[in-house]
Amino acid sequence: MGRVAGLAGVSVRTLHHYDEIGLVRPSTRTAAGYRAYAADDVERLREVLAYRRLGFGLREIAELVGDPCADAVAHLHRLRGLLLERRDRADAMVAAIDRELASRAKGLTVTPEEQLQMLGARLYDAIGGAYTATRRTDPRIAEQIWDALGDARTVLNVGAGTGSYEPADRQVTAVEPSAVMRGQRPAGAAPCVAAAAENLPFDDRSFDAAMAVSTVHHWGDPMAGLRELRRVARRVVVLTFDTDEPGWQDRFWLTRDYLPEFASVLAGFPSLTGMADAIGARAQPVPVPWDCADGLFEAYWRRPVAYLEDHVRRAASVWTRVGLQTEQRAVQSLGDDLESGRWAERNGDLADLDAADLGLRLLVA
Numbered sequence: 047m048g049r050v051a052g053l054a055g056v057s058v059r060t061l062h063h064y065d066e067i068g069l070v071r072p073s074t075r076t077a078a079g080y081r082a083y084a085a086d087d088v089e090r091l092r093e094v095l096a097y098r099r100l101g102f103g104l105r106e107i108a109e110l111v112g113d114p115c116a117d118a119v120a121h122l123h124r125l126r127g128l129l130l131e132r133r134d135r136a137d138a139m140v141a142a143i144d145r146e147l148a149s150r151a152k153g154l155t156v157t158p159e160e161q162l163q164m165l166g167a168r169l170y171d172a173i174g175g176a177y178t179a180t181r182r183t184d185p186r187i188a189e190q191i192w193d194a195l196g197d198a199r200t201v202l203n204v205g206a207g208t209g210s211y212e213p214a215d216r217q218v219t220a221v222e223p224s225a226v227m228r229g230q231r232p233a234g235a236a237p238c239v240a241a242a243a244e245n246l247p248f249d250d251r252s253f254d255a256a257m258a259v260s261t262v263h264h265w266g267d268p269m270a271g272l273r274e275l276r277r278v279a280r281r282v283v284v285l286t287f288d289t290d291e292p293g294w295q296d297r298f299w300l301t302r303d304y305l306p307e308f309a310s311v312l313a314g315f316p317s318l319t320g321m322a323d324a325i326g327a328r329a330q331p332v333p334v335p336w337d338c339a340d341g342l343f344e345a346y347w348r349r350p351v352a353y354l355e356d357h358v359r360r361a362a363s364v365w366t367r368v369g370l371q372t373e374q375r376a377v378q379s380l381g382d383d384l385e386s387g388r389w390a391e392r393n394g395d396l397a398d399l400d401a402a403d404l405g406l407r408l409l410v411a
């Protein structure tokens with residue numbers, strides 16, 4: 047067992063665990079009577095570890111390697127496809143790093159301490175270069191937002207970023223205070239005004255609707271910003287986060303088991319009820335699809351290995367706001383649990399879900 051562990055680059059403990067749960071069992075014995083791996087066992091271990099490195103849970107792997115219809119060639123084809131997907135993600139990461147290098151060359155560098163103190167546009171001027179690596183429109187979330195806009199023809203998108211959720215079939219005006227984010231808006235995107243939510247340079251009721259997506263928690267004064275949205279538009283649609291429910295930190299395994307510091311990032315953030323009251327809104331849950339195309343903090347709840355990737359974390363501000371040491375500790379601990387199978391044991395039930403309610407809420411007024 048020790049020799050196979052050394053050759054395979056895993057711990058003996060991991061092999062013991064695979065043996066205990068019947069995933070890979072040493073099926074022969076040495077002359078001295080010790081249990082040993084036959085060639086077929088090693089082949090199976092190779093497949094298990096390949097799927098493991100691609101982020102599959104132990105339960106899924108057991109099904110994959112136990113599939114009587116899949117021979118070694120079928121496994122290799124499947125693995126090849128998964129690796130190509132990973133290569134695409136790596137290409138996106140290189141592109142994000144290039145963008146960040148370009149931002150830094152323009153003098154937009156900050157110390158980690160400064161990063162932690164940063165809020166709002168300053169934060170996004172520092173980290174925004176990494177945004178487009180994973181942040182894009184998720185069609186299911188978009189549909190919910192666009193439905194909520196009703197028949198609005200003119201729409202103000204506040205904290206617009208790169209414009210992920212701007213509807214193409216309405217007349218949109220964007221508001222975005224960060225120059226780095228404005229600079230990444232695609233050619234042909236809606237016109238964008240450099241301003242902050244708390245002080246919108248528009249007359250009362252000048253838009254049919256105002257929307258704000260994944261941005262309110264970055265505003266210096268969320269309530270003042272929401273009142274501004276209410277002032278300039280007849281309808282208001284805000285995608286935000288619910289911290290009212292007791293034990294909300296436990297809704298998501300990432301904050302429950304690895305990053306409890308998330309709660310301090312949201313300390314001082316207004317209650318959902320308070321925000322809803324400020325604009326006269328009702329709240330609807332926004333489930334996060336298991337394959338969410340927008341790499342928001344909660345997006346990878348069923349694809350945990352994604353959180354080990356730097357470009358994924360760099361595109362969600364929470365990771366910068368908790369600080370480097372906390373981030374490293376959380377990632378190390380998650381990596382260990384993914385490797386040992388502990389994460390899969392604790393969260394095996396998620397594999398059957400297509401979407402999860404992790405606290406995202408749409409306020410519609």
Ligand SMILES: C[S@@+](CC[C@H](N)C(=O)[O-])C[C@H]1O[C@@H](n2cnc3c(N)ncnc32)[C@H](O)[C@@H]1O
Nearest residue numbers: 166167170205206207210224242243259261264
């Ligand atoms: C997570 S991004 C969301 C961007 C976009 N709405 C989306 O869904 O992709 C948050 C954005 O809020 C912007 N922001 C920060 N402070 C703001 C403020 N006071 N008023 C308006 N926008 C702000 C940031 O610059 C950043 O672009």
